[in-house]
Amino acid sequence: MLDLKLTHARIRTVDDDRPTAHTLGVLAGRVVGLDEDIADLPARTTLDCRGATVVPGFADAHNHMAWYGQSLDELDLSAAATLDALYDAVAARAAALPADAWVIGAGYDDTVMGGHPHRTALDRAGGGRPVWLKHRSGHMCAVSSAVLDRTGVLNGTAREPEGGVVVREADGTPTGLLQERAQNLVTSLTLPVSLDNLAGAIGKAATAYTAEGLTHVTEAGIGLGLIGRSPVEAAAYQLARERGTLPVRVELMVAGDNLHPLAAHADDHTTTGLDLGLRTGFGDDRLRIGPVKLWLDGSLIGRTAAVTEPLCGHDHGGVYQDSPDDMRALMVAAHRAGWRIAAHAIGDEAIDLALDTFAEAQARTPRPDVRHRIEHSGVVRPDQLERYAALGVVPVPQAHFLHAVGDTMAEALGPERIGWLYRHRSFLAHGLRVPGSSDRPVAPGAPLLGMQSMVQRLSRDGLLLGADERVTAEQALRAYTLDAAWTSHEEDRRGSLAPGKHADFVLLAEDPTAVDAGRIGAIDVLATFVAGACVHGADTLTDHTSVTGPPPAPARARSAA
CATH class of the missing domain: 2.30.40.10 (Urease, subunit C, domain 1)
Structure with a gap:
């Protein structure tokens, strides 16, 4: 029966x-x-x-479930087409809040509005309240003077975190824009989020996911770190599961900031990791630990990606999240301890760092078919394709970025590099497998939208971005099913109907x-x-x-x- x-x-x-x-x-x-x-x-x-x-x-190999779920209760700024429209939205939200409440918004895009919100305008719109507006990329935010005052930036007592930028006027006055790890100045005031809150956000996200056909997602970075919500964040997923509000299967990437020295036996090669030696693979078919997530560079939309040739209109090569030597050492130690590694690398210079480190790690401690990953793989030179294939590194690009923010990315790269942008077909031609993913909420996460972008590669304004990187609908379907499962070493359990x-x-x-x-x-x-x-x-x-x-x-x- x-x-x-x-x-x-x-x-x-x-x-x-x-x-x-x-x-x-x-x-x-x-x-x-x-x-x-x-x-x-x-x-x-x-x-x-x-x-x-x-x-x-469908499976999404790179998304931010808790972040997305929380954003559903925040002021949605994704539709703000001008700065005035954003300020009006902030003012309307502020008017409905108590005098001391924070105005928290998410999803604004400076490339659409023509610039970032300025703190003095946020002061007026928010009525002097703390205002915290998160950029759609997750790599920067704009805050009001009240927030800067609490962080110590205004009086000069705050120390700018390494790998972060406090953007300033020519006279040194902060504009209110915080990039990369400088955002930690704000999150230190607002975190951690309670497990009850996080579990509720995860449940809301899961409801949206199943409506789009998602049955498995990989959460790209929990705990401490750039986008973490709590040092005990994994417990929120357990709580959501216990409540019956987590119907999708979830793989959790642990942010590299959570790893610490361990005094294990020398034969175990575990000098760095999590307590008890928990690592990739711990858990069951519903909830398990996946790779360790390490952020190497910034973002392309924020012009902080680490590239070998500066982006158009910029005279710098990008921002690293930490010292390259320190990041390399952590990646090698994580590999040695048995972790799969998911290295966030968007610019081609950061990709060089990731590939060099994977090669070094394998030379020291060979691990056949480990399936380390490079998240985003945003700007990949032709000569790097062969290195991906030789090392067996999995590229994890987000095709729907091409539609959502492709026009500004093309402007940043210039015509000579557009063909390097979020490749797909070239990876397949080199024998690699490319999982489908969204980076939601940075871009809309519906898998069918992602598949359409894999096939068409059209920007919002209709610009064809890398015609030679288009794939068939069959290949796009495989990306969101079997190839995503393969990326997690789960092709024998999911991804096809067999x-x-x-x-x-x-x-x-x-x-x-x-x-x-x-x-x-x-x-x-x-x-x-x-x-x-x-x-x-x-x-x-x-x-x-x-x-x-x-x-x-x-x-x-x-x-x-």
Whole structure:
């Protein structure tokens, strides 16, 4: 007796041995067969898909779940087209708050508005309250004088963190813009966030994710560090899971700031890590520890990416988050201790640092098929492609950046380097696998939008960015399913609809590999299933479903039987 049987479906399995099917069987949260394998088996529940397309559950290999969830309760500045519109929004929010409350907003884009908010204008708009506005990139923020006063920046007592920039006028007066690790001056006033708050934010994010067909996400940096919310942040995900508000599978990247010296036995090669030796792979299929996340440089949109040739209009090569020697030493120690490493490197100079360090780490302590990653891989020179392939390093670019902020990126790089921007096809040509990811909330995170950008590579203004890097819709679907699973060493458990794998799948109104590329992002997600259970869209499937048997026994009881 199957727990669930899908019938009359257009199934794209993303499995080369059996790419399509019409019927799928689920037992104990796993796919047990397709078509003739399960045709004669009864099922407790049968879902008539009525021709809907079924694909493996989507995965986002790089997102910020807690950050996104919290932003849903903050002043949304993503639609502000001018600075005046932003100031008006701040004033309206301030008027509804107590006199001593902070005005916190997120998602503003200086390239759209023509500049960053200035602290004196924020003073007026906020009525003297502390105002903290987070840039969409996460690599900078704008604050009012009240905030700068509390940090000690205005009276000169604050020490600017290494790897951070307090932007100033020509006379040395702060403008209110804080870049990279200078943002720590603000977060030191507002963190940590309570576990209850974080778990609530994670639950809100999860609801949005399942509505977009996501069944697995990788959280790119928890705990201490650039975007961490609490030194005990992993516990918030556990709390959300215990509350039943975490329906998606989650892999947690631990920010490198959390690693510290350990006095383990010399034979264990663990001089640096987490207490108890916890590292990549600890956990289960629902919640586990993934790579250690290390930020090397800044951002392209913020013009702080570390590049070998300065960005257009700038006379510097970018900003490193820490001393390159210190970052290199931490990466080598983490590799030796058994971690997978996710190195944030956007500029080609930072990518050189990451590749050189991975080569050094492997030379000292060989670890075949470790699958270290370079997050973003934003500006990749032609000569670096071969090094990625030789070292087996996984590139993790965000294709939808091309639409969301591609015009300003193209302006920063100039025509000679546009073809290096967030590559995809070149990586595939070198035998690499490219997972789908969004960096949400930096850019919209719907996987179908990301797939459309992989195929089209069009900016918001219609500029074609790197025509030779376009891929097919089939390759884009694989990026968000099987290749994302492979990146996490989980290709044997998820990413395709094959017997034995998790029954994580999505019902779509149309086949993303068969429609016009410009319509991929608009396809309706009808329902999302994790481990054979509907986590989104159950109401719309009511008249598609027939129940012919009692509900399945708990998995533990079935196992004991």
